[in-house]
Amino acid sequence: MKLIKLDAIDSTNDFLKALSSQDELENFTTVTAENQTKGKGQVGGLWKTEAGKNLTMSVLVKDFLFNNDKVFNLSVLVSLSVAEVLKSLNIPDICIKWPNDILSYNKKLVGILIENTLKSDGRIVSVVGIGINVNQTDFDELPNASSLAVISGKTFDKEELAILIVEKLKEKIQSWNTSAQIFWDDYFNFLFKKGIPTAFRDNNNQDFMGIIQGVSPIGKLQVLLEDDSVVEFEIKEVKMLY
Ligand code: BTN
Known part of the structure; x- marks a missing residue:
């Protein structure tokens, strides 16, 4: 190299x-x-x-x-x-x-x-x-x-x-x-915090809890929410609070 x-x-x-x-x-x-x-x-x-x-x-x-x-x-x-x-x-x-x-x-x-x-x-x-x-x-x-x-x-x-x-x-x-x-x-x-209840903040400054399930093939973070739905977030859409 x-x-x-x-x-x-x-x-x-x-x-x-x-x-x-x-x-x-x-x-x-x-x-x-x-x-x-x-x-x-x-x-x-x-x-x-x-x-x-x-x-x-x-x-x-x-x-x-x-x-x-x-x-x-x-x-x-x-x-x-x-x-x-x-x-x-x-x-x-x-x-x-x-x-x-x-x-x-x-x-x-x-x-x-x-x-x-x-x-x-x-x-x-x-x-x-x-x-x-x-x-x-x-x-x-x-x-x-x-x-x-x-x-x-x-x-x-x-x-x-x-x-x-x-x-x-x-x-x-x-x-x-x-x-x-x-x-x-x-x-x-x-992957940090996978499978563990984690606090997130979205683009509108709303905080919410979710559990990281994985990452999609194009790199979106897959999060299980409290209503049992799984949502995919893009890089700029969500921040992990830790
Ligand atoms: C981050 O914000 O986490 C990404 C930082 C990336 C920094 C590296 S240092 C070498 C290379 N040159 C740059 O100007 N940035 C990257």
């Missing part, structure tokens, strides 16, 4: 997107940065991390997605790959909070932002952005976040971690055709 290491950049996702539109980069080309000045988070938010302490990386994935209906499959593989790598490093209580945050002991360790571009020849090129709180120890301003160092008491080599994740993702993408169901089952096994 080709690794491009940057000191500082606005966003590794934007950098890789721009580079891949000019050059024919090899699949799984990865960009890391010690510091992001304008790291992008989900739903238009910012991803802020302490310079030098954490892993901010973007991975180019080509020719995996062919159909916009199936974009969630890549999200499943990415979150599962990160969850498995963290578990293999003995980080305890790893869960995937739908759609793709990674938590340990209810605190967020990892955020994922996948950006897909449809090329003129119909191919989809994905930039998989992963932010992992690695060696940061001060979370005074982010009470719902934590890091590998805080959870484990150890420090980690960020480049080694990046390589482990890309290798794991590559392995899963290469075996997707024979193992898709296994990967979905594994994703479900890591």
Whole structure:
């Protein structure tokens, strides 16, 4: 895999997107940065991390997605790959909070932002952005976040971690055709709060209780409500309160 290491950049996702539109980069080309000045988070938010302490990386994935209906499959593989790598490093209580945050002991360790571009020849090129709180120890301003160092008491080599994740993702993408169901089952096994009464908030600021049943093939969260109906929510439609 080709690794491009940057000191500082606005966003590794934007950098890789721009580079891949000019050059024919090899699949799984990865960009890391010690510091992001304008790291992008989900739903238009910012991803802020302490310079030098954490892993901010973007991975180019080509020719995996062919159909916009199936974009969630890549999200499943990415979150599962990160969850498995963290578990293999003995980080305890790893869960995937739908759609793709990674938590340990209810605190967020990892955020994922996948950006897909449809090329003129119909191919989809994905930039998989992963932010992992690695060696940061001060979370005074982010009470719902934590890091590998805080959870484990150890420090980690960020480049080694990046390589482990890309290798794991590559392995899963290469075996997707024979193992898709296994990967979905594994994703479900890591799913945070599944089968447990959970509080949610919808778009109208209404709170309600429900039990997560699963995730639909296109990535909607399936929730059993108190009236026994099962409703599917899109990413922007509902927030889990925890
Ligand atoms: C989230 O809000 O949970 C998603 C955060 C994604 C952050 C990563 S850091 C590397 C990559 N570059 C970006 O600008 N964002 C992603």
